[in-house]
Amino acid sequence: MSEPTRHDGVLADGAHDAAAEVAAEAVTSARPAPEPDGRPASVWSTGVCRSDDGALSVAGADLRAVAAEHGTPAYVVDEADLRARARSYAEAFAAAFAESEGLAGADVYYAGKAFLSLAVARWVHSEGLRIDTSTAGELAVALRAGVPGEHIGLHGNNKSDEELVTAIEHRVGRIVVDSLGEIERVAALAAERGVRAPVMVRVTTGVHAGGHDFIATAHEDQKFGLSLASGAARQAFEEILAAPSLNLIGVHSHIGSQILDLAGFEAAARSVLQLRAEIAEETGHLMPEVDLGGGYGIRYTGADDEPPSPAQIATGLATIVHAVCAELGTEIPRISVEPGRSIAGPAGLTLYRVGAVKPVALDGGGERLYVSVDGGMSDNIRPALYGAAYTAALANRTSAVEHVTARVVGKHCESGDIVVHDVALPADIGPGDLLAVPATGAYGRSMASQYNLVPRPPVLAVTEGQVRPIMRRETLEDLLALDLG
Ligand SMILES: Cc1ncc(COP(=O)(O)O)c(C=O)c1O
Ligand SMILES: N[C@@H](CCCC[NH3+])C(=O)O
Secondary structure, three states: OOOOOEEOOEEOOOOOOOHHHHHHHHHHHOOOOOOOOOOOOOOOOOOEEEOOOOOEEEOOEEHHHHHHHHOOOEEEEEHHHHHHHHHHHHHHHHHHOOHHHOOOOEEEEEEOOOOOOHHHHHHHHHOOOEEEEOOHHHHHHHHHOOOOHHHEEEOOOOOOHHHHHHHHHOOOOEEEEOOHHHHHHHHHHHHHOOOOEEEEEEEEOOOOOOOOHHHEOOOOOOOOOEEOOOOHHHHHHHHHHOOOOEEEEEEEOOOEOOEOOOHHHHHHHHHHHHHHHHHHHHHOOOOOEEEOOOOEOOOOOOOOOOOOOHHHHHHHHHHHHHHHHHHHOOOOOEEEEOOOHHHHOOOEEEEEEEEEEEEEEOOOOOEEEEEEEOOOOOOOOHHHHHOOOOOOEEOOOOOOOOEEEEEEEOOOOOOOOEEEEEEEEEOOOOOOOEEEEEOOOOOOHHHOOOHHHOOOOOEEEEEOOEEEEEEOOOOHHHHHHHOOO
């Protein structure tokens, strides 16, 4: 087994088996969270500051006051930061794919799976983005938020009839077909309603990217998409073209998530553009659109690489699309992308209250301080699921005492209930302190559970010092109400 390395927010190969080795190494390498610096590439949202008395604030709201009023744990979202990230994608893709440059324009779909609520759907849509959904729940939120059907896409490797009917009846802009059996179902449901449904085909290009197998999606042996190598993708195009109630608008490729290097996207773009040209030659149908998926990485700890900016991503993709279409002699398609994490992730942090603190002696010598907080794997499953790395900082004060190697753990009945594997925290951290974990805006609340019957935390939006819950805290009454006895 290869040596695991913690990078890009996830542990690569063999993460769980080799966790102990990594833990031992980390005793010497734990580092404190970087201080907020207002840069978009920071682990903190741009509105996070530390005031003179040592407390962290988000967009002008002091986190001590936030905790006092709304309780902990809580997800705190910097609305201006999230909106600015959405806007910079819209602007960067509009500029890089400007029709005046001979390109056919671009659409940015916000991947709702990262975190979707009515407020977030409205924010990103008002900043010029469309919304990518993959379940009836995400579709319902996008529609309830007032996003027109034509600005919504529907994904899913196992869509229900209910999901397909909702999508068709609301005239969504695209249904991304993910299996051969789905084609017939969409065709029949669209025909029954007398409509021609716009569909794309999700293909697996074989480009392997993303730090952990669970978040890489374009290799052969996994559940998403139709394989180019096996011929399933080609069969899908033929079947769609033969169905009068389907309109084949494009080809889709999503290679994985938390990717910091643009090379994989460029390789996938080349592959799908070639496929589009071949399909055009074989069938006479040149698909007008190509979707290159999402997956752009963010900083989680400060030790990770600098992520590419939306402008770098857009210009990188525009260059490759332009070059490949010129080589192939095909018209340039309209391009779309589906970033989620890189819009919502850095805009959010999780605020916890510290409880039990325990020094634990380590086998190889040395000590680790176990700092328990009032949440854990129910509000952030990523460390347990992917070995994802995070960092944490005291949020209510600073401390001049020495920093020690610490592990932030949750309150669940699992030893893998880890919030931050290794971080240097002040030795005097204790019960009552507040701890902020940055970069939890994506795949935190959206993957939260009620494990151990712990109610899910609220999501608090902060805008110019004003704090507004955009999702309320669950209560014990909510949990009891589900139980029919
Ligand atoms: C089809 C598709 N599009 C977009 C995304 C969003 O990815 P990310 O949040 O990493 O940008 C995902 C998740 O990986 C996905 O499966
Ligand atoms: N939930 C994942 C990414 C999911 C990818 C969706 N295909 C994460 O937290 O990194």
